[in-house]
Amino acid sequence: MLTMAEAVREAMSIAFDERPEVFLLGEDVGIYGGAFGVSADMYHRYGAERVLDTPIAELGIVGAAVGAALAGMRPIVEIQFSDFTAQAMDQIANQAAKIHFMLGGALHVPMVLRTPQGSGTGAAAQHSQNLEPWFASVPGLKVVVPSNPADAKGLLLSAIDDPNPVIFLEHKLLYKIPGRDSVPVGSGRIPLGVAKVVREGKDLTIVATGIMVNKSWEVCEKLAAEGISITLIDPRTISPLDMQPVYESVEKTGRLLVVQEGPSHAGFINEVIAQMAGSSSFGSLIAPIKRLAGMNIPIPYAPQLEKAAVPQIEDIEIAARDIVKNWR
Amino acid sequence: MTTAPLLIGHPLASKEHARHALLYMCRIRKFEEAVEDLFGRGMMHGTMHLSIGQEASPTGMCMALNLTDQITSTHRGHGHCIAKGADLTRMIAELLGKEIGYCGGRGGSMHIADVDTGNLGANGVVGGGIPIAAGAALASKMMKIGKVVVSFFGDGAMNEGAFHEAANLAAIWKLPMILFCENNKYGMSSSTEKAFAIDNLKDRALGYGIPSVNVDGNDVVAVYEQAQIAADRARNGEGPTLIVAETYRWKGHSRSDKNLYRTKEEIEEWRLLDPIPKFVEKILESKLMEQSEIDAIQAEAQDQVIAAVNEAVKAKSAEPSGLLAAVFKEISA
Numbered sequence: 001m002l003t004m005a006e007a008v009r010e011a012m013s014i015a016f017d018e019r020p021e022v023f024l025l026g027e028d029v030g031i032y033g034g035a036f037g038v039s040a041d042m043y044h045r046y047g048a049e050r051v052l053d054t055p056i057a058e059l060g061i062v063g064a065a066v067g068a069a070l071a072g073m074r075p076i077v078e079i080q081f082s083d084f085t086a087q088a089m090d091q092i093a094n095q096a097a098k099i100h101f102m103l104g105g106a107l108h109v110p111m112v113l114r115t116p117q118g119s120g121t122g123a124a125a126q127h128s129q130n131l132e133p134w135f136a137s138v139p140g141l142k143v144v145v146p147s148n149p150a151d152a153k154g155l156l157l158s159a160i161d162d163p164n165p166v167i168f169l170e171h172k173l174l175y176k177i178p179g180r181d182s183v184p185v186g187s188g189r190i191p192l193g194v195a196k197v198v199r200e201g202k203d204l205t206i207v208a209t210g211i212m213v214n215k216s217w218e219v220c221e222k223l224a225a226e227g228i229s230i231t232l233i234d235p236r237t238i239s240p241l242d243m244q245p246v247y248e249s250v251e252k253t254g255r256l257l258v259v260q261e262g263p264s265h266a267g268f269i270n271e272v273i274a275q276m277a278g279s280s281s282f283g284s285l286i287a288p289i290k291r292l293a294g295m296n297i298p299i300p301y302a303p304q305l306e307k308a309a310v311p312q313i314e315d316i317e318i319a320a321r322d323i324v325k326n327w328r
Numbered sequence: 329m330t331t332a333p334l335l336i337g338h339p340l341a342s343k344e345h346a347r348h349a350l351l352y353m354c355r356i357r358k359f360e361e362a363v364e365d366l367f368g369r370g371m372m373h374g375t376m377h378l379s380i381g382q383e384a385s386p387t388g389m390c391m392a393l394n395l396t397d398q399i400t401s402t403h404r405g406h407g408h409c410i411a412k413g414a415d416l417t418r419m420i421a422e423l424l425g426k427e428i429g430y431c432g433g434r435g436g437s438m439h440i441a442d443v444d445t446g447n448l449g450a451n452g453v454v455g456g457g458i459p460i461a462a463g464a465a466l467a468s469k470m471m472k473i474g475k476v477v478v479s480f481f482g483d484g485a486m487n488e489g490a491f492h493e494a495a496n497l498a499a500i501w502k503l504p505m506i507l508f509c510e511n512n513k514y515g516m517s518s519s520t521e522k523a524f525a526i527d528n529l530k531d532r533a534l535g536y537g538i539p540s541v542n543v544d545g546n547d548v549v550a551v552y553e554q555a556q557i558a559a560d561r562a563r564n565g566e567g568p569t570l571i572v573a574e575t576y577r578w579k580g581h582s583r584s585d586k587n588l589y590r591t592k593e594e595i596e597e598w599r600l601l602d603p604i605p606k607f608v609e610k611i612l613e614s615k616l617m618e619q620s621e622i623d624a625i626q627a628e629a630q631d632q633v634i635a636a637v638n639e640a641v642k643a644k645s646a647e648p649s650g651l652l653a654a655v656f657k658e659i660s661a
Contacts, residue, residue, distance in 0.1 A: 021471075023470070049470065054497070055493075055496060055497070055500065057493040057496065057497065059459060059489055059490055059493050060459050060462070060490070060493025060494050060496065060497050061493075061497075062459070063456075063458070063459020063460050063462065063463060063490065063493070063494060064459055064460075064462050064463035064466055064494070064497055065463060066459070066460050066463055067400075067448070067459065067460035067461060067462060067463020067464040067465070067466065067467065067477075068463040068464065068466050068467040068470070069463070070448055070460065070463070070464060070467075071398065071448075071463065071464040071467035071468065071471075071475075071477075072467055072471060073466075073467045073470060073471070075463075090453055090456060090490070091456075091459060091460075094452075094453050094456060095451075095453070095456055095460060099449065100654075100655070100656065100657050101434055101654050101655050102431060102434055102435045102439045103430075103431055103435055103439055103440075103441040103449050104422075104429070104430050104431030104432045104434060104435060104441070105432070105654060105657070106430075106441055106442070106443045107441055107443060107448065107449065108657040139655050140655055140656070142656075161659070162659060163656075163657040163658075163659060163660070164656045164657055
């Protein structure tokens with residue numbers, strides 16, 4: 001069983017083997033193997049030119065990736081922590097995202113920006129954020145949030161194929177965890193913009209992203225023993241967003257719980273609620289939509305404080321049970 | 329209207345070269361004057377950043393480049409675009425929001441790109457194009473295709489982090505890149521005296537281990553000569569060069585500028601250093617052309633710009649119907 005770090009590495013290696021124009025650049029991706037060990041031995045297998053160590057210069061690194069992509073290469077750029085994309089935001093939001101549209105379609109930017117995000121490592125406020133709403137609010141970026149190794153592999157291969165800039169957000173607590181499903185051998189792709197129905201039930205629909213899919217799965221298992229059956233949906237890509245399975249599920253269950261790790265205010269998951277509220281499936285709801293998200297605070301350091309800042313399995317369990325029990 | 333093919337080489341190498349350099353400088357001048365006129369008559373909206381007075385720098389630089397060599401440009405980018413060989417009609421059409429404009433009306437003055445002539449795009453963000461140029465130069469090096477990439481930027485951009493990060497990457501990776509600073513003395517209203525604690529902007533290159541040179545940015549011959557040296561260095565794998573071209577922006581930063589931060593006398597002093605008569609004098613000295621031939625070239629540039637405006641005005645306006653489909657490039661099967 002591959003972990004997510006191994007699955008991401010396998011996808012990159014397949015892309016390296018398939019296309020000579022694919023290369024990886026970033027801080028310490030070379031002989032060090034990446035801060036989280038994702039590129040590992042790729043430096044030895046592919047050489048220093050294709051696994052390119054950079055100085056600590058996020059704006060320059062992403063800009064170089066944009067320019068290389070414009071000029072015919074297909075860069076994968078690793079930013080060591082998603083928090084540091086703030087340093088590179090001009091190149092991400094003003095350049096990469098807009099070039100194809102703004103310059104009349106003559107140029108495009110086939111670039112993947114991979115970066116670890118999320119809390120749970122005791123690294124505090126500048127190394128623990130979930131920044132997907134930053135990227136999702138910029139037209140021109142595709143945004144992927146994989147929740148397991150098998151999806152990460154297939155989605156990353158599609159992201160590398162894509163002629164547009166793709167932000168690929170990897171939760172760092174998932175790196176060392178094998179998935180429930182084994183990672184398929186070979187170079188199979190999972191298209192961007194297709195949500196996954198992780199399991200099906202009749203009492204409640206949970207929409208969760210990233211690591212919250214795993215936490216929600218635990219809750220589904222536990223509540224199944226109590227006779228509560230839950231549909232769990234993982235959007236996988238949040239731009240573009242596939243809402244169809246959510247509508248179809250809510251029409252059956254009548255109840256919706258949405259879960260994300262990032263802060264609730266202006267969070268991505270609110271888009272799911274907004275689209276549901278405007279859909280014809282809204283009338284199927286028999287309960288108010290319940291939202292679980294991180295507190296609206298910077299991620300704190302101490303373990304008990306950090307844990308309190310984001311939804312835990314127990315929080316999801318309580319919310320799920322309450323909706324089903326209180327709204328019949 | 330199609331453009332004449334680019335001519336590479338010293339502006340005084342032959343009559344044809346002199347004609348090319350003069351024609352392109354005059355085209356830039358007449359183009360910018362036409363833009364100002366269209367604005368004044370209310371035919372253009374948005375804003376504009378004119379490069380009148382700076383024509384020698386892009387012309388001299390681009391005469392040292394092959395068609396396949398690439399550039400990134402700035403908000404004050406019309407001159408770079410024209411010097412690299414862009415089509416005047418499609419440029420004007422873009423400013424007028426027409427379908428045949430370079431960006432289909434989606435970009436406007438600050439976002440013209442022309443892949444056919446190696447122009448990777450103007451940029452609305454100061455310094456935004458410099459890391460992109462480094463990346464294109466990295467691609468050239470990785471693909472071993474020998475392209476040189478020039479990033480044009482102004483003095484203001486040299487205080488942006490993007491300049492420093494890109495200059496360092498270009499230096500450590502020995503990229504085939506030219507960092508071309510048009511020091512027109514002001515970043516909007518901030519003079520270089522206010523914005524820099526060094527006297528000579530070229531000294532910034534020392535910190536990166538990059539050779540650098542000052543050049544009279546109003547002398548197309550001097551610009552070409554330094555550009556040629558820098559391009560040779562890039563092609564020979566010797567890495568980047570910083571060229572600081574000393575020039576001056578005659579007009580305000582953009583249409584809202586009331587010129588409160590500089591004196592009329594200063595502007596007048598620089599007007600006397602007009603790059604076009606300066607080159608005309610050199611042509612006459614070299615005896616490559618008679619005055620009558622020079623006059624004819626200047627008239628030709630004016631006619632070309634007028635023809636471009638007339639054609640662009642008649643073109644079909646861009647429609648909003650295709651906007652949503654234009655955000656992403658389609659995935660080919």
